[in-house]
Amino acid sequence: MSHIHIDVENVSFSYDKGREILSGISFHAAEHDSVGIIGANGAGKSTLLKLLVGLRLDFNGTVRVEDIPVEKGTLPQVRSRIGYVFQDSESQLFMNTVREDIAFAPRNYGLPEGEVEKRVEQALEMTGIAHLKDRAIYKLSGGEKKLASIASILSMNPDILLMDEPSIALDPKNRRNLIHILNSFHHLKLIASHDLDMILDTCRRTILLSGGRIIRDGRTEDILTDKKLLEDNGLELPLTLQGQNRID
Amino acid sequence: MDTLAARDQWVNHVHPLVKFIVTLCYIAAVVSFSKYDIVGLAGMAVYPVAVFILSENSFLDSVRRLRFVLPLVCLVGICNPLFDKSTVMLGGMAVSAGILSMAALIMKGVFALMASYLLIATTPAETLCCAFRMLHIPRILVTQFLLTYRYITVLLEEAERITQAYALRAPGQKGVHFKVWGSLAGQLLLRSMDRAEEVYESMQLRGYRGDFGYMRERLSFRWQDGAYLIFWLGVILLFRVVPVVSVVGSIV
Numbered sequence: 298m299s300h301i302h303i304d305v306e307n308v309s310f311s312y313d314k315g316r317e318i319l320s321g322i323s324f325h326a327a328e329h330d331s332v333g334i335i336g337a338n339g340a341g342k343s344t345l346l347k348l349l350v351g352l353r354l355d356f357n358g359t360v361r362v363e364d365i366p367v368e369k370g371t372l373p374q375v376r377s378r379i380g381y382v383f384q385d386s387e388s389q390l391f392m393n394t395v396r397e398d399i400a401f402a403p404r405n406y407g408l409p410e411g412e413v414e415k416r417v418e419q420a421l422e423m424t425g426i427a428h429l430k431d432r433a434i435y436k437l438s439g440g441e442k443k444l445a446s447i448a449s450i451l452s453m454n455p456d457i458l459l460m461d462e463p464s465i466a467l468d469p470k471n472r473r474n475l476i477h478i479l480n481s482f483h484h485l486k487l488i489a490s491h492d493l494d495m496i497l498d499t500c501r502r503t504i505l506l507s508g509g510r511i512i513r514d515g516r517t518e519d520i521l522t523d524k525k526l527l528e529d530n531g532l533e534l535p536l537t538l539q540g541q542n543r544i545d
Numbered sequence: 546m547d548t549l550a551a552r553d554q555w556v557n558h559v560h561p562l563v564k565f566i567v568t569l570c571y572i573a574a575v576v577s578f579s580k581y582d583i584v585g586l587a588g589m590a591v592y593p594v595a596v597f598i599l600s601e602n603s604f605l606d607s608v609r610r611l612r613f614v615l616p617l618v619c620l621v622g623i624c625n626p627l628f629d630k631s632t633v634m635l636g637g638m639a640v641s642a643g644i645l646s647m648a649a650l651i652m653k654g655v656f657a658l659m660a661s662y663l664l665i666a667t668t669p670a671e672t673l674c675c676a677f678r679m680l681h682i683p684r685i686l687v688t689q690f691l692l693t694y695r696y697i698t699v700l701l702e703e704a705e706r707i708t709q710a711y712a713l714r715a716p717g718q719k720g721v722h723f724k725v726w727g728s729l730a731g732q733l734l735l736r737s738m739d740r741a742e743e744v745y746e747s748m749q750l751r752g753y754r755g756d757f758g759y760m761r762e763r764l765s766f767r768w769q770d771g772a773y774l775i776f777w778l779g780v781i782l783l784f785r786v787v788p789v790v791s792v793v794g795s796i797v
């Protein structure tokens with residue numbers, strides 16, 4: 298078995314001892330997997346991703362990343378393998394310029410300056426924002442911030458990519474480019490999104506969450522074409538498939 | 546502030562440790578003047594004035610940025626004349642000691658503030674933190690400093706967003722109605738704390754451990770840095786020990 302994988306076993310979680318947000322979550326994902334995480338607003342998608350990188354440790358059950366259990370002492374190890382794109386890019390970016398922000402992770406991981414520079418250039422090019430590299434972060438548009446936050450994660454060269462609503466705020470062309478980036482990332486990726494068309498284009502597998510439980514975990518084609526299943530859980534067919542239905 | 550510090554001025558490139566030490570010594574020297582010695586204190590203006598010019602920072606700009614802090618510094622001195630009612634001789638005139646010591650206190654405060662401001666305005670936050678780490682200041686304190694620094698930016702951004710959102714839904718109203726001040730301030734605090742926490746999470750997720758190791762290599766110590774250090778320590782010592790202003794005054 299390859300070394301890149303995530304195991305989640307019977308995880309339950311609630312914020313501040315309140316209502317249970319995730320209950321009995323279990324799944325396994327390995328190298329080359331591409332997993333879409335879908336569900337209505339408040340279903341627990343973002344929360345699940347946060348647990349995987351150890352942003353909240355007060356959960357029940359176990360999460361393992363590449364056989365390392367996610368707990369206080371292992372956080373640096375776990376986090377060096379995972380790249381996590383926040384739902385809110387405002388909070389993710391904090392350096393002065395786009396270039397500095399993209400260079401932050403590789404520098405912290407002690408790469409030599411030449412290598413850092415190379416990573417930055419690569420990430421800028423992949424996301425198509427080379428023209429923004431010296432701009433101040435706070436002067437970027439919403440979509441530009443999203444692209445910068447994606448670039449700042451790509452420069453980490455992670456084994457595992459977690460993205461929370463990556464296509465939000467992107468124009469059609471940049472959205473297509475994002476799909477291209479995601480498809481050329483071959484390790485392991487989990488993408489939480491309401492953009493079901495993008496999930497259809499990038500993920501072979503889908504996990505459907507509702508009320509903090511996994512309702513279905515299976516092939517994307519099967520889940521995203523199941524009109525009744527989606528509607529029962531507060532979702533709708535992807536737009537591309539809605540068109541086909543009308544023709545039927 | 547960060548944009549100021551990232552500019553390509555000569556002073557901005559001086560080693561952060563050197564600037565930090567000079568600033569500390571300067572503040573120590575200023576504070577150590579006796580409480581009536583405004584003539585000696587006046588000479589100490591040489592350092593902020595010179596750095597303002599060298600770094601091409603605008604003095605008015607700094608006053609604008611410090612407009613909330615400056616009055617506080619002045620306030621501290623203002624009560625002095627009430628307590629200190631004796632008189633001292635200054636240049637052959639009898640002057641109220643209270644007023645003198647008030648002036649001296651205000652000068653001390655303003656100079657120390659200006660020196661700190663100049664340090665921050667010419668040194669990016671990370672670079673400064675790296676200097677702190679070189680002095681073996683504990684990681685946790687350095688991170689604390691960095692976060693406070695970032696928190697201020699986050700707070701200001703969040704304040705602007707909230708007041709804009711408020712203004713859009715309360716057209717034709719000047720400022721914010723006092724009845725909602727409480728809830729706005731509460732929101733501001735909660736939201737900015739949440740955001741600051743997320744920013745810190747984002748730093749940790751990308752390998753931040755409070756080390757700044759990668760900077761140390763880039764921050765090599767050059768002979769200019771040594772010269773800068775020796776020059777300013779010399780000047781500060783000179784102005785502290787020799788009453789330069791009165792000497793020059795008596796020659797002229």
Ligand SMILES: Nc1ncnc2c1ncn2[C@@H]1O[C@H](COP(=O)(O)OP(=O)(O)OP(=O)(O)O)[C@@H](O)[C@H]1O
Pocket residue numbers: 312318336337338339340341342343344345384
């Ligand atoms: N910091 C928090 N404290 C308390 N409750 C929270 C917190 N963050 C989220 N929640 C609650 O947890 C539930 C799940 O939130 P989560 O952000 O995981 O949903 P989501 O599936 O990502 O939704 P969306 O599609 O809107 O992004 C929501 O009901 C939300 O109100």
Ligand SMILES: [Mg+2]
Pocket residue numbers: 342343344384461
């Ligand atoms: Mg979410």
